[in-house]
Amino acid sequence: MSKERIKIIVTNWENGHVNTCDVDWLIEQAERVQELKNVNRVLKKANDGSERGKERLRKWVDELEMENERYREALESLVKQETLEKDIKTGKTAISYNGMIALKGLGIFDDGEYVVYGDDEIIESGLESESNE
Secondary structure, eight states: OHHHHHHHHHHHHHTTOOOHHHHHHHHHHHHHHHHHHHHHHHHHHHHHHHHHHHHHHHHHHHHHHHHHHHHHHHHHHHHHHHEEEEOTTTOSEEEEHHHHHHHHHHTOOOTTTEEEEOHHHHHHHHHHHHHTO
16 A cells, blocks of 8 residues: 555656645655664664574573583493402492492483492492401
8 A cells, every 4th residue: 555655646746746644644654664774773783692692602601512512431440440349249340439339420420330339339348358457
């Protein structure tokens, strides 16, 4: 309807007919265009800010993923250091308390596979060997 009205107004203008209602309508349309340009400018700024925010979040996620990988590698290294041999009594893999904590941190600790030796057992074993001497 707007395009049709503009054509009519242009035709009337070319024929020398100026209607005050048409002029008022054109002014309203010009004001509306200005409002929409302002809204568009605000939305573009918001979008630019959003894109910058997304990029910051992507960078942060990448940094956290790298940090997570370093922690995972450290936990895996700790598991290797803290894993002992097979326990003769249970047939399970013997692991220190710290090794158990590392396995739990990796989300792979299973009571059915590991027997945990804590500080108390090590101290008792050390005391037994000292008393036998």
